Amino acid sequence: MSYLEPWKELEQINCSDQLKRFVHQNEEDRRVSSLPHVLKPLPAKATVMGQDSPHQTGDLTSYDILTRAPLYFFASHVVEIPPHVPVRGVHRHLAAPTIFCFRGKGWEWNDGVTYEFETYDMVCFPPYSTHQHGGDREVGCGMISLATRLFHMLGLMWREQHKLSEKPVFPEGTEPIYDDAGKLQGYRIKKGVLGVEKDVEVVVGADSRLEVVFRVRKEAGAWSETVANTYDRYTKLFHDEVSYLGRVDHVVHERREDWEWSRHGKIKWLIHPEIETGAKQVWVYLQEIPAGSRSGMHRHIAEEQIMVLEGKGYDLHDGVRWDWEQGDFICIPRMTAHQHFVAGENRAVLLCAMPSPPTVLGLGGIEQLEDAPEYQSVA
Ligand SMILES: [Fe+2]
Ligand SMILES: [Fe+2]
Known part of the structure; x- marks a missing residue:
């Protein structure tokens, strides 16, 4: 059975939602009870971004709850940056990641500003920001991203790649995409991977449909009008959120x-x-x-x-x-x-x-x- 097939089968189940609810609830409880409560860390591998582990407690997608651990929310992954490695890629997503440095020290470049962190510091950067992580050149760093499946459940899992690592590695089932001048444009996930029926292209750069959403938030500025009614509170909130995220430190x-x-x-x-x-x-x-x-x-x-x-x-x-x-x-x-x-x-x-x-x-x-x-x- 391919990775995507369970979702197709679900559409064909001919029974009431009321029955489904109790069947799935029972199956989930059985699954939670069968999974271990202590996991050994999964080793990191070279990727298009740098050096990353698979998600430790189950994949980031909500399709993959209850796969490694009896957890619904967490899907943390480890980023290992050894000393003197090529610089990692740049990307952005809606999710605001929370990253803990458990070894060494490093830096976080975020919308043009660099933040430095040390062992046991927490890096908390805002949603919809373009960012890049790096380790100290001499000692490197180890980080755990406390990633969650929350954004996927909200339909906000979206992410885009702005730059690949200086030395990207294309794993089995993928291949690089070059333009006519031989410049690397991104990579192709081949038909068959995870059961997909067509190739999926990951092209480096901003998505034009979403660029405006990001830009408007960045340019919103402070709220200066009066709040005359309840609706105004929420138009003000849009501006307040942007101001708040613009002024808070990214490192605890x-x-x-x-x-x-x-x-x-x-x-x-x-x-x-x-x-x-x-x-x-x-x-x-x-x-x-x-x-x-x-x-x-x-x-x-x-x-x-x-x-x-x-x-x-x-x-x-x-x-x-x-x-x-x-x-x-x-x-x-x-x-x-x-x-x-x-x-x-x-x-x-x-x-x-x-x-x-x-x-x-x-x-x-x-x-x-x-x-x-x-x-x-x-x-
Ligand atoms: Fe507790
Ligand atoms: Fe990120």
Whole structure:
């Protein structure tokens, strides 16, 4: 069966939506229960952009939910930029990515401005911006993009390539496209890849239909009229969003944020609504757990994806043990009670990310089930 066939078959199912709903719900639950909660990182490969891994917790497209991990929202991928590599490609998309540097240091070029980041910094850049990532020439960097399937579900997954890597690699099933003068124009995804029946061309440059949408936002300027009615509030919002995204920093510098002792343990928030950034899809914190200790136990409606930055140990998810070590991805399904335990003689540091949309939907908040052991003595 090709990748695209399940979607064709769905159209032919001759039963009511009411029946379908319960059949699919049951199948999804069965699928969630069958998938592992701890994943080993997938290795990076050379691509037209540079060096990238496949998405760690399942592909970015919403077609591919519940493929590697019991997660619906996250589809994070790792970008590895070794020292002295060719410069990566330039692209833009509607989605506002949230990128964490877990090794080395680097830079983000964004609409003509360069932002620098170091280990454990978070790069949060605004939607509809043209950008390029790079690593420090001497040490390179490793980054994880906390990508989500949210934009696909909204029909806003659109992306365009403006420049390929200085040394692009065309994987099997693709071929470069050259113009008459021999200049590289883009690449062709050949018929048969993922079941497509015609070649798909990816030509470098701006899409003329969407260019105007992007340009108008960039040129919107500040709102100067009075707000006379409710409709005006939303015409003003268009201008306010552009002004806000134009003034916020693109980097949350880890060293400038404070650790806090919470009922869940020692935490440093990198993204939440009170930290002004362009990042709106996720809430993110670092958690440090001392050697031999554990976090609190809590439960929230939203799923959670964790990257183990340091140390080793295990989690309990609704009482079931899942072992982890540095580099692993811990995937906590929605509505699951969970707690982290450190094994060995060193501390553990975790990068914990949760989707923000449930909070907007009235499904936010955290139910604390047990406090971290240090909490009472330091609070
Ligand atoms: Fe991007
Ligand atoms: Fe959690």
